[in-house]
Amino acid sequence: MDIKELKSMAMEAIFGAKAKATLEEIRVKYLSKKGAVAQLFSGIKDVPPEHRGEYGASVNALKNEIEEAYKAKEAELHKEELDARLKKEAIDLTLPGLSLSKGHRNPYRIIVDEAISIFSDLGFEVREGRDIETEEFNFTLLNVPFDHPARDMQDTFYVDGGLLLRTQTSAGQAHAMVENEAKSPIRMVCPGKTYRRDDDDMTHSHQFGQIEGLLVDKGISLSDLKGMLELFVSRMFGGKREIRFRSSYFPFTEPSVEVDVSCAKCSGKGCSMCKGTGWIEILGAGEVHPNVLRSCGYDPDVYSGFAFGVGIERVAMLRYDIDDIRRIYQNDIRFLRGF
Numbered sequence: 232m233d234i235k236e237l238k239s240m241a242m243e244a245i246f247g248a249k250a251k252a253t254l255e256e257i258r259v260k261y262l263s264k265k266g267a268v269a270q271l272f273s274g275i276k277d278v279p280p281e282h283r284g285e286y287g288a289s290v291n292a293l294k295n296e297i298e299e300a301y302k303a304k305e306a307e308l309h310k311e312e313l314d315a316r317l318k319k320e321a322i323d324l325t326l327p328g329l330s331l332s333k334g335h336r337n338p339y340r341i342i343v344d345e346a347i348s349i350f351s352d353l354g355f356e357v358r359e360g361r362d363i364e365t366e367e368f369n370f371t372l373l374n375v376p377f378d379h380p381a382r383d384m385q386d387t388f389y390v391d392g393g394l395l396l397r398t399q400t401s402a403g404q405a406h407a408m409v410e411n412e413a414k415s416p417i418r419m420v421c422p423g424k425t426y427r428r429d430d431d432d433m434t435h436s437h438q439f440g441q442i443e444g445l446l447v448d449k450g451i452s453l454s455d456l457k458g459m460l461e462l463f464v465s466r467m468f469g470g471k472r473e474i475r476f477r478s479s480y481f482p483f484t485e486p487s488v489e490v491d492v493s494c495a496k497c498s499g500k501g502c503s504m505c506k507g508t509g510w511i512e513i514l515g516a517g518e519v520h521p522n523v524l525r526s527c528g529y530d531p532d533v534y535s536g537f538a539f540g541v542g543i544e545r546v547a548m549l550r551y552d553i554d555d556i557r558r559i560y561q562n563d564i565r566f567l568r569g570f
């Protein structure tokens with residue numbers, strides 16, 4: 232086979248190669264030690280000596296051309312292969328990535344934060360109470376002496392040394408007054424947990440939260456309390472629920488009221504949640520009893536005030552139409568995602 236013929240055959244084969252394996256076969260056929268080009272080289276011995284130089288040069292040129300064509304084709308096939316792979320393994324940037332899921336605020340916390348913001352706007356400071364209280368602050372200073380029957384209604388865990396798990400955040404009132412050495416006016420709220428022997432049902436739990444409020448100043452009357460509570464309820468419920476004041480009794484207030492909000496479940500018609508009344512109590516309140524002012528170091532002839540205790544879970548239930556108080560503690564993520 233002459234050089235020209237071999238060249239056109241090799242080139243045609245190389246250009247037509249569609250896969251690396253075919254190209255490799257071509258390389259072996261033409262460029263390997265026993266390949267066609269090597270055979271041309273070894274044919275030099277049959278060429279007359281005067282033509283050997285020219286012959287050698289042309290075979291060399293042929294070898295270079297085939298090699299170059301081979302390399303170019305190899306690079307082309309490599310690129311094609313890479314492109315195909317990239318296409319196949321392409322990352323779809325529009326797919327959702329791995330994200331860390333955020334936690335959710337419990338409705339309990341949402342209500343506390345919102346109440347704090349409402350009362351802060353009204354000039355109330357926020358105090359932190361304590362879950363473990365003394366009998367003195369939980370009861371005695373609040374006009375509930377040792378033998379008072381109201382203690383039975385708020386039975387709790389007692390520990391040695393006159394300590395107990397607080398039954399009401401009202402203990403925070405007594406702290407605010409006793410610890411105010413200047414006996415100056417007070418405007419404070421104190422949110423926290425309370426513990427009580429209670430039957431657990433849709434609206435009761437042995438552990439629940441309250442926000443205590445206390446305002447002590449000169450000339451404070453029940454109408455101040457009423458105005459403030461109306462404002463609180465309308466901001467908290469956005470006018471969605473009706474409220475009513477009911478006269479009531481608490482040892483530490485006189486007169487005392489309870490505030491009810493129309494039931495979220497039946498909108499006031501009466502159902503199992505509101506025990507057929509159409510209303511759910513959310514807070515107790517009243518004018519601070521003179522005995523309480525006196526025992527906490529305030530002169531009831533100079534000062535008067537009002538106090539209130541809001542049930543946090545009750546507010547959450549009414550605001551978010553939650554049908555069972557226990558949902559608030561169960562930490563079921565499907566429930567919490569709703570907030």
Ligand code: DAH
Pocket residue numbers: 398399400401443444481483484514515516517537538539540541
């Ligand atoms: N401490 C009361 C309770 O646990 C709620 C309460 C009623 C708080 C009247 C007050 C108040 O501050 O004035 O049921």
